[in-house]
Amino acid sequence: MTDKLPYAEVIGDPIAHSKSPLIHNFWLQALGIEAEYRKTHVTPEGLAAYFLTRRADPDWLGCNVTIPHKIAVMDYADDPGDVRDRIGAMNTIACETGGPLVGTNTDSGGFLQPLMRDKWQGKSAVLIGAGGAARAILFALASYGVPNITVMARDAAKAQALLDRAGVKGNILSLTDPLPTADLLVNSSPLGMTGQSPLDLDLSPLSATATVYDIVYAPLETGLLAAAQARGLATIDGLDMLIGQAALAFDIFFDAQAPRERDEELRALLTAV
Structure with missing residues (x-):
């Protein structure tokens, strides 16, 4: 080259x-x-x-x-x-x-590809994070027709702005709140990435057929995905x-x-x- x-x-x-x-x-x-x-x-x-x-x-x-x-x-x-x-x-x-x-x-289309491949048909999703990647993912979830979306973020105002921009009447929780019941959990934040703080969540509120999707890919098996696999949940990694x-x-x-x-x-x- x-x-x-x-x-x-x-x-x-x-x-x-x-x-x-x-x-x-x-x-x-x-x-x-x-x-x-x-x-x-x-x-x-x-x-x-x-x-x-x-x-x-x-x-x-x-x-x-x-x-x-x-x-x-x-x-x-x-x-x-x-x-x-x-x-x-x-x-x-x-x-x-x-x-x-x-x-x-291209994040929105890239995010949806594995869900479409797996024919995911859930009705509720929890999105962790309110940054640039979260904007594309929320847009993708809304476009996919997911009717019930919750955003979990440190900053409630940023989470609300995220929902408002996408035209979604979703729910807002802090990162310290327990997870709601959901069919899909998506981590769009850098939490769990090498060099960042871990993402520690109690996954027990998720449905037994839920999918956990972590867009972090360094490391590829994050703590969140390991915890999901330990519960027997379907997972999608950042790759x-x-x-x-x-x-x-x-x-x-x-x-x-x-x-x-x-x-x-x-x-x-x-x-x-």
Whole structure:
């Protein structure tokens, strides 16, 4: 690989843990596409300078966006899909030479893919967190037709704003409240991630057929998923959403469909590092 290849990347703070380059570069190699995908550490203070520099680079195709930039990046991109109003967070910024930056959100579609694959048909969900990822997930849950949604967050005002933006008349609980009965529990917060505080919850209120979905993927088996498996509950790990949203972004950046028939091989690669 050389610096002259077209490239996309993922930005965040922190970013060292990101597995996105492994995913995209696996697909690029599988398809024989001469391009690359990187990860770049960008602080909140450096976000404006980052976009100024990248827009001047003709080889830059765009970036994926992770914590803590999913809301802030909306100030730097055009929004033809009305993502700002519908979701309130962007995780993918695309760039065509000489054109504007265009923002979208592939987290919603990536989040839903494993639920659709498993034909999940629950009626109630609990969403932990009220940040950028939570916005996309709440939008996805509402779009999927889940009628009963509870948001658990440290900040009740942020949780209410999350519900209001999505047009959902849900419930709000603090992280210290007991879980309500639900068919789906989703952790969209960084709690449980390597280097973060653990997410300790009593899962006994969940239904016996509930699914526990943790979007954290470092570590892949979080304490939450381990506790769910100990109760015999169905689980979905963070790689499912990560790969799903990456596939949608891959098409945007490289104008090619990811070879999803090689998902098993890709997961083996991701869990080996």
